[in-house]
Amino acid sequence: xxxxxxxxxxxxxxxxxxxxxxxxxxxxxxxxxxxxxxxxxxxxxxxxxxxxxxxxxxxxxxxxxxx
Numbered sequence: 001x002x003x004x005x006x007x008x009x010x011x012x013x014x015x016x017x018x019x020x021x022x023x024x025x026x027x028x029x030x031x032x033x034x035x036x037x038x039x040x041x042x043x044x045x046x047x048x049x050x051x052x053x054x055x056x057x058x059x060x061x062x063x064x065x066x067x
Contacts, residue, residue, distance in 0.1 A: 031064035 038046070038056045046053060 027064045031060050034063040035060035 035056060038051070038059060041049075043053065051059070
């Protein structure tokens with residue numbers, strides 16, 4: 001029995017993990033950016049937004065990966 005590969009199947013075999021990695025990196029970038037921006041705010045500015053410093057990590061996670 002001979003296995004044949006089409007160019008399309010080889011391309012999809014390589015492109016699926018690359019696309020998954022790209023999406024993960026994009027979400028991670030959103031997480032880091034959100035975390036960095038919220039962390040740079042003063043406690044007063046966070047309070048004005050109704051947030052506390054202990055909420056930053058979970059808010060950044062939610063912004064990047066959803067609820």
